Amino acid sequence: MGLDDPEFDIGKLCKVKAPPKIKNFLWKLKLGRFVTKDFLKKRGILSREYLCMCIWCNLGVENVNHIFVGCSFAKNFLGLFCERWKVSWMVNCNVKELIDFYFEVSFTWTRRSLWLIFVASAFWSMWLSRKDKVFKEKPSTIRDILFHTKLRSLVWVIASMDEFTFIFDDWWDHPEGCVAVRKLPIYQNWSPPSTGWLKFNLDGASKEGAAGCRGDLRTKDGIIRALFSGPAPRVGANYAELIAIKIAL
Numbered sequence: 001m002g003l004d005d006p007e008f009d010i011g012k013l014c015k016v017k018a019p020p021k022i023k024n025f026l027w028k029l030k031l032g033r034f035v036t037k038d039f040l041k042k043r044g045i046l047s048r049e050y051l052c053m054c055i056w057c058n059l060g061v062e063n064v065n066h067i068f069v070g071c072s073f074a075k076n077f078l079g080l081f082c083e084r085w086k087v088s089w090m091v092n093c094n095v096k097e098l099i100d101f102y103f104e105v106s107f108t109w110t111r112r113s114l115w116l117i118f119v120a121s122a123f124w125s126m127w128l129s130r131k132d133k134v135f136k137e138k139p140s141t142i143r144d145i146l147f148h149t150k151l152r153s154l155v156w157v158i159a160s161m162d163e164f165t166f167i168f169d170d171w172w173d174h175p176e177g178c179v180a181v182r183k184l185p186i187y188q189n190w191s192p193p194s195t196g197w198l199k200f201n202l203d204g205a206s207k208e209g210a211a212g213c214r215g216d217l218r219t220k221d222g223i224i225r226a227l228f229s230g231p232a233p234r235v236g237a238n239y240a241e242l243i244a245i246k247i248a249l
């Protein structure tokens with residue numbers, strides 16, 4: 001796989017504390033290998049120009065560089081989340097340079113791990129949002145994508161960095177400040193279910209006009225074996241928690 005970009009260290013990508021399928025997604029993003037409308041047009045599947053336009057801005061043909069770099073919608077979103085991390089935003093030419101830029105931000109240790117988890121979650125949330133809008137005609141706003149970026153990244157942080165405790169509101173409002181964390185097991189008070197039972201840890205959240213839920217399934221030692229997160233109807237946190245229970249069941 002590295003033959004497409006021999007200068008990129010795939011080891012850096014493997015160290016991102018995100019689920020394997022997200023690492024695979026990032027690698028495909030780095031290579032620009034996505035089935036976009038431009039891809040389908042070149043293969044004769046989409047013939048009319050208007051069918052190939054970007055679902056977000058409708059001002060350019062949809063290809064991987066437009067979706068993640070050139071689109072004004074993408075620029076606004078990526079600029080916003082860089083601002084949250086106090087990272088100076090730079091306009092990149094293509095998606096390869098964009099990935100390099102995020103990996104070269106000079107965070108270290110825990111902060112670097114948190115930053116890359118957030119970045120991975122941001123791109124994944126953008127891609128899922130784009131798919132929902134194309135195939136399900138679901139409305140897509142920058143606020144929604146930012147909400148799910150935070151929620152998914154929180155799930156991955158909890159799953160992969162058990163040795164740290166995070167304050168939910170800190171992660172939500174000041175992710176760059178979450179480097180100052182207490183070294184306590186996050187589930188020090190967690191107790192396994194009785195033999196023969198499964199126990200999901202579930203949560204629902206509703207903030208900033210968006211809602212979502214998450215959950216994880218752990219072994220008796222508290223090691224995560226399955227986790228999920230996703231959108232919920234904009235009704236409230238309690239309803240979002242009900243959706244989490246439904247997904248778990």
Ligand SMILES: [Zn+2]
Binds near residue numbers: 057067
């Ligand atoms: Zn666009």
